[in-house]
Amino acid sequence: MKLPLIDIVPRMQRMISHPENMRPAIAASVIVGLVEGFALAALLPTISALAEDDAVWGLGLAGWLWVLGVLSVASFLLNYWANKANYDVALDFLRSFHRLVGDQVAKQPLGWFARPLAGALSRMVSSELMSAGEIFAHMFGPLVSRSTAAIVIIVAAWFWDPALGLVLTAAVPVFVLITLASTALMRKGRSIHEPKEAALANRVVEYAQCQGAIRSCARNDDYAPLGHALEGAYSAKKRGLWLETIGMLLSGMVTQGVIVVLITVTGSLATDGVLQPIPALAFIGLALRFTSTLSAITESAMGLESRRPLLDALDDVLTAQALPEPGSPGTLPSPGSVELDDVSFSYSIGSAPAVRNVSMTVSPGSMVALVGPSGSGKTTIARLLCRFYDADKGLVRVGGLPVTEQTSEQLMGQLSMVFQDVYLFDDTLEANVAVGREDATEADIREAADLAGVTEIAERLPDGWHTRVGEGGRGISGGERQRVAIARALLKNAPIVLLDEATSALDVENEANIVAAIERLREQATVVVIAHRLTTIMGADKIVALDAEGRIEGQGTHEELLTAGGTYSQFWRRLEEAQGWQLAH
Numbered sequence: 238m239k240l241p242l243i244d245i246v247p248r249m250q251r252m253i254s255h256p257e258n259m260r261p262a263i264a265a266s267v268i269v270g271l272v273e274g275f276a277l278a279a280l281l282p283t284i285s286a287l288a289e290d291d292a293v294w295g296l297g298l299a300g301w302l303w304v305l306g307v308l309s310v311a312s313f314l315l316n317y318w319a320n321k322a323n324y325d326v327a328l329d330f331l332r333s334f335h336r337l338v339g340d341q342v343a344k345q346p347l348g349w350f351a352r353p354l355a356g357a358l359s360r361m362v363s364s365e366l367m368s369a370g371e372i373f374a375h376m377f378g379p380l381v382s383r384s385t386a387a388i389v390i391i392v393a394a395w396f397w398d399p400a401l402g403l404v405l406t407a408a409v410p411v412f413v414l415i416t417l418a419s420t421a422l423m424r425k426g427r428s429i430h431e432p433k434e435a436a437l438a439n440r441v442v443e444y445a446q447c448q449g450a451i452r453s454c455a456r457n458d459d460y461a462p463l464g465h466a467l468e469g470a471y472s473a474k475k476r477g478l479w480l481e482t483i484g485m486l487l488s489g490m491v492t493q494g495v496i497v498v499l500i501t502v503t504g505s506l507a508t509d510g511v512l513q514p515i516p517a518l519a520f521i522g523l524a525l526r527f528t529s530t531l532s533a534i535t536e537s538a539m540g541l542e543s544r545r546p547l548l549d550a551l552d553d554v555l556t557a558q559a560l561p562e563p564g565s566p567g568t569l570p571s572p573g574s575v576e577l578d579d580v581s582f583s584y585s586i587g588s589a590p591a592v593r594n595v596s597m598t599v600s601p602g603s604m605v606a607l608v609g610p611s612g613s614g615k616t617t618i619a620r621l622l623c624r625f626y627d628a629d630k631g632l633v634r635v636g637g638l639p640v641t642e643q644t645s646e647q648l649m650g651q652l653s654m655v656f657q658d659v660y661l662f663d664d665t666l667e668a669n670v671a672v673g674r675e676d677a678t679e680a681d682i683r684e685a686a687d688l689a690g691v692t693e694i695a696e697r698l699p700d701g702w703h704t705r706v707g708e709g710g711r712g713i714s715g716g717e718r719q720r721v722a723i724a725r726a727l728l729k730n731a732p733i734v735l736l737d738e739a740t741s742a743l744d745v746e747n748e749a750n751i752v753a754a755i756e757r758l759r760e761q762a763t764v765v766v767i768a769h770r771l772t773t774i775m776g777a778d779k780i781v782a783l784d785a786e787g788r789i790e791g792q793g794t795h796e797e798l799l800t801a802g803g804t805y806s807q808f809w810r811r812l813e814e815a816q817g818w819q820l821a822h
C-alpha cells in the first residue's frame with residue numbers, strides 16, 4: 238500500500254527547477270503546524286486558569302490569554318509566509334515543467350513519440366498542469382502543517398495528563414488505517430473506471446477522425462465501437478463511484494465514532510474523579526479540534542491520492558530514459574557509408590521481429606533501393622539508421638561508426654530524411670524549406686526549391702513564398718509536402734539521404750520533380766531509398782529485396798535479381814502491371 242507522503246516528495250522535487258525551494262516551504266509548513274498545535278494545546282492551561290482562578294505553570298489567566306493572542310498573530314503571519322513559500326514552489330513548477338518536458342523531448346529517441354506516453358503529453362502540459370500545480374500550492378503544505386499540529390497536540394496532551402495523551406494517541410492508528418483503507422478503495426474505484434474512460438475518449442476521437450470512412454459505409458448512426466465504449470464507461474463509472482463513495486463514508490463515520498469515544502472516555506474520567514470537570518470540558522474542546530485536524534489530514538491525503546495518477550504520468554515523462562550516447566562525437570572512418578551487420582529488431586518484447594538478420598552495405602555516393610512487400614521492414618531499416626530505435630541484435634553503422642557510438646547531433650548531421658509522414662511547421666513555405674540549413678542564403682533556398690518543384694507550389698499559392706502552410710502542413714497536399722521535404726534535404730546537403738518514395742502522394746507533376754530531385758541528391762549524397770517506382774528501382778546501383786518476414790531475400794542489380802528468380806521477379810512483374818509498363822528483356 239502506498240503512503241501518500243512517502244514517495245510524493247522526490248517526485249515533486251523532480252518537477253521543479255529549484256528543488257531546494259521545497260525545503261523552506263516544508264519548514265514554513267512545519268512551523269505553522271507547531272504554532273497552531275501550541276495554540277490549540279494552550280487552551281487546556283487557559284481554561285484551567287480560568288476555572289481555578291489560579292496560575293497554571295506560573296501563568297495566570299491574563300498571561301495565558303496573551304500567549305493565545307501572540308500565537309494567533311504568529312499563526313496568521315506564519316500562514317502567510319508558508320502560503321507564499323508553497324506558492325513560490327507551485328509557480329516554479331508551472332514555469333519550469335514545460336522546460337523540463339522540452340528537455341526530455343529533445344533527449345528522447347524518435348521512436349519514443351509513438352508510445353502512448355507521448356500521446357498524453359499535450360494534456361499534461363495544458364489542462365492537467367493546473368491540477369498538478371494545486372498539489373504544490375494547496376495540498377502538500379496544509380498536509381504537512383496539519384500533521385505537525387496533530388503531533389504537537391498529542392505531545393501536549395501527554396504532558397498535561399498521560400491518560401488524555403493515551404486517549405488521543407489511540408485515535409491516530411484508527412485514522413491511519415482508515416486513510417489507508419479509503420485511499421485503497423479510491424484507487425480500486427479509479428482502476429475500474431479510468432481505463433474505460435480513456436478507451437471512450439479514444440473512441441470519440443476515432444469517431445471524429447474517421448467520419449469520412451464511417452459516412453462512406455453509411456454507419457454514422459450506429460457506430461458500434463463507440464456505443465460499446467459508452468456503455469462500458471458508464472457501468473465502470475457506476476461501480477468505481479460506489480467504491481469511492483464507500484471510502485469517503487467510511488472516513489466520515491470513523492471521525493464521528495472517534496469523537497463519541499473521546500467524549501465518552503473523557504466524561505467517564507471526569508465522573509471517576511480522575512479529571513476535574515472544567516479541564517475535562519477543555520479537553521473535549523481540544524479533542525474535537527484534534528479529530529477535525531486528523532480528518533483534514535485524511536482529506537488532504539485522499540486529495541493527493543486522487544492526483545497520484547497525474548503525478549505518476551508526469552513523473553513517467555520526466556524519468557523516461559533516453560538512449561545512451563557518448564559525450565563527444567566519434568571519428569567517422571567511412572563518411573557517407575551505411576551498413577547493417579546481422580541486424581534483428583522487434584518493436585516490442587514478444588512481438589515478431591520486423592527485420593531479421595539483415596546485413597547490407599551502402600558505399601559512399603551510391604544509391605541503394607530497398608524493395609519488398611508491405612510490412613517487410615523497409616521503413617524499420619530507415620528508422621534503425623536514424624536511431625529511432627536501437628537494434629536488438631547486430632550493428633548499425635553510419636559513416637563507418639556504430640550509431641550507438643555517435644552523439645545525436647553527429648548522427649543527425651550526416652542524415653537527411655524524407656519520409657512519408659512529412660511534418661511541416663505552421664510557418665511560411667519559405668521558412669519550411671529554409672529549416673534544412675540554418676546558414677542558407679536566399680539563393681540556396683530558391684535553388685533547392687526549384688529542383689524539388691516547390692517554386693511551382695509557391696507560384697500557385699496566394700501569398701507565394703510567404704503563404705503559411707498550416708499546422709503540420711495541412712494547407713498543402715501530401716505530394717507537395719513531400720516536395721518541401723526534398724527541398725529541405727537538398728538544402729541540408731547531408732552526406733546520406735534516406736528517402737521514402739510515397740506512391741500514394743505521387744501524381745505526374747510530383748513524380749517528375751521527385752525523379753529530378755533524386756538525380757540531384759545522387760550527385761551530392763549516398764541515397765537509401767524505399768523504392769516503389771520502376772525507374773528508381775532500375776536506376777539504383779544496388780537493390781536490397783526483403784521478404785515478408787523481414788529477411789533479405791537477395792541483393793544486387795536489377796538484372797542480377799531478375800535472373801535469380803524468386804519473389805523479386807514476381808514483385809517486379811506485379812509492379813510492372815500496376816504501373817503499366819512493359820519491359821523488353
Ligand SMILES: Nc1ncnc2c1ncn2[C@@H]1O[C@H](COP(=O)(O)OP(=O)(O)OP(=O)(O)O)[C@@H](O)[C@H]1O
Nearest residue numbers: 351584585591609610611612613614615616617618
Ligand atoms: N511503430 C510500430 N510499432 C509496432 N510495430 C510496427 C511499427 N511500425 C511497423 N511495425 C511492424 O513492423 C513490421 C515492418 O513494418 P515496416 O513499416 O518497416 O514495413 P514496410 O516494409 O516499410 O511496409 P510499407 O511498405 O507498408 O510501408 C510490420 O509487421 C509492421 O506491422
